Amino acid sequence: MRRTMDIRIRKRLPALIASAFFLAGMFSCTRVRVEPPGLVETGIASWYGPGFHGQTTSNREIYDMYDLTAAHRALPFQTHVMVTNLDNNRSVMVRINDRGPFVKDRIIDLSYAAARMLDMIEPGTARVRIEVVPDLSPDPDSIRFSVQIGSFSVRKNAEETRKRLKRRYPDIYVTSYRTGSREYHRVRIKARDRDQALALARRLRDDGYPVLILEEW
Numbered sequence: 001m002r003r004t005m006d007i008r009i010r011k012r013l014p015a016l017i018a019s020a021f022f023l024a025g026m027f028s029c030t031r032v033r034v035e036p037p038g039l040v041e042t043g044i045a046s047w048y049g050p051g052f053h054g055q056t057t058s059n060r061e062i063y064d065m066y067d068l069t070a071a072h073r074a075l076p077f078q079t080h081v082m083v084t085n086l087d088n089n090r091s092v093m094v095r096i097n098d099r100g101p102f103v104k105d106r107i108i109d110l111s112y113a114a115a116r117m118l119d120m121i122e123p124g125t126a127r128v129r130i131e132v133v134p135d136l137s138p139d140p141d142s143i144r145f146s147v148q149i150g151s152f153s154v155r156k157n158a159e160e161t162r163k164r165l166k167r168r169y170p171d172i173y174v175t176s177y178r179t180g181s182r183e184y185h186r187v188r189i190k191a192r193d194r195d196q197a198l199a200l201a202r203r204l205r206d207d208g209y210p211v212l213i214l215e216e217w
Contacts, residue, residue: 174186
C-alpha cells in the first residue's frame with residue numbers, strides 16, 4: 001500500500017506562462033510518449049536545492065526548494081505528476097514549473113522537499129516512475145505556443161519590429177500589457193505546436209534576437 005503523503009497543491013493556473021529556456025535545454029527537448037493509464041516515464045530522478053533557491057524558474061516563478069515542484073524537459077508547465085521511488089515505493093505529487101534536467105539519462109529534477117519525501121536526499125538520485133494526474137493538469141492539446149522576440153515601453157518601436165519581420169514571419173503580432181502605470185508592447189510570433197516554436201526560436205536566436213517560448217491555455 002502506497003504511503004500517504006501530506007501534500008500542498010497550488011492551483012495557480014495563470015493564463016500565460018513565459019518559458020525562458022536555457023539554450024542547451026531548449027534545443028535538446030524531447031517528445032514524451034504517454035502510455036495508458038497516464039504512465040509517462042520510468043527512469044532516474046535527481047534533485048536540486050540550495051544552489052537554486054530564490055532563483056527564477058523557466059516559467060518565471062521564484063524557485064522555492066521547500067515547495068513540491070519539479071523540472072521536466074517536455075511536460076507542460078502546471079502539469080501535476082505523481083512520482084514514485086521504485087526502490088522504496090514512496091510517492092509524492094509535484095507540479096512542473098521548470099525545465100531540466102540537462103544531464104543525460106535523467107528524466108526529472110525534483111525540489112528538495114519532494115526529494116526528501118522520497119528519501120533520496122543522501123543518494124542524490126533514484127529510480128522513479130512518473131504518472132500524470134489529468135484532473136490537475138492542463139490538456140496538452142489545448143496549449144497554444146508563441147515566440148516572443150521583444151518587449152517595448154514605446155508601441156512605435158514594437159510596431160517597427162513587427163513590420164521589419166512581417167515578410168519572413170507572417171504570423172507576427174503585437175500584444176500590449178499594462179502593469180501599474182506602465183504599459184509594455186510585446187512582439188510575438190504564433191506557432192502551431194512546440195516543435196515549430198523551437199524551430200522559430202532557433203532561427204530568431206541565430207539572427208540575434210533574445211527569445212522566449214510562451215505557453216498559453
